[in-house]
Amino acid sequence: MFNLKVFMRCCCENPAAEEDKQVKSSKNSKREIIQAKPHMAINLQNAEPKLIEESVVIAAPLPNQEKNSIEYPRLRLKIIESSTISVGTILKINATGLEGSKRNKNDYKTFIGSQLVDNGEIINDYVIDEESQGMGKQHLLIKFNPSSSKYLISDLGDGTGTFIKVGSELVLKDGFIISFGTSHMKIMSTGSMNSLDKKIVVKFLEGPKINEDFCFQPSDDTILIGRMADCRIRFDDSNLSRYQCNISYHQERGWILKDGNGEKKSTNGTWLYVENEFEIYELLVFKAGKTLFESYLE
Incomplete structure (x- = not known):
């Protein structure tokens, strides 16, 4: 797993001071299909195959041509902060992979990491030279799923991890790891996360409250986390906002995490570690290394 202790040491402001001022694409293995008229077909059991007239050799449509790689959604990744790559750089990804890929496999996958070659093999489509700053040699994978027409991101377990910034809200699942400041907390449940009689357990893996557990019931009021006196999980940590994030239960959707107090977002954000595949949506912000x-x- 990623190194929990070093995540979020970068890209952080001091919220306390800040708030005081202002709180497969379609398969390409067959380029052409020879379509012969019935009386001109090749007999596979005959040792002497018959020649096929040029007039009956036609370009065949790609499998599922009604939705080929051109019609699939395209993904653009804009670099908004980096120690080595120019801000504003755009990575263009289509169904088959990264355009201008160094790996050049066209296998629906885009690998990003700090190292180009390992054991004589090109392992990444895009290289970010931040190995000393948390970028793993093969850090993350972006994969396109033709069945759902979705792009998925997952961490590969090397480096300090891949983290998604919580936007408006996040439906919690058992095993999720949520990070903010120097703290990392794991969400645990004894059963279905959206069951009315199931409690939620928050266990801290790193930070000031390491190894502490907090248990909440669906009937509890909104659980505030931050520096304020009314927070159910309270920190004396200037790296956190007054209201860093909050957790609440909704009968139809289950347990929901929101950044900030639900109205105003935190200064440095609340982050989800991408241990399993996570669907990429519009304006998703994620972090790898710096x-x-x-x-x-x-």
């Missing part, structure tokens, strides 16, 4: 990306779908 580089931040923002996504756009076309």
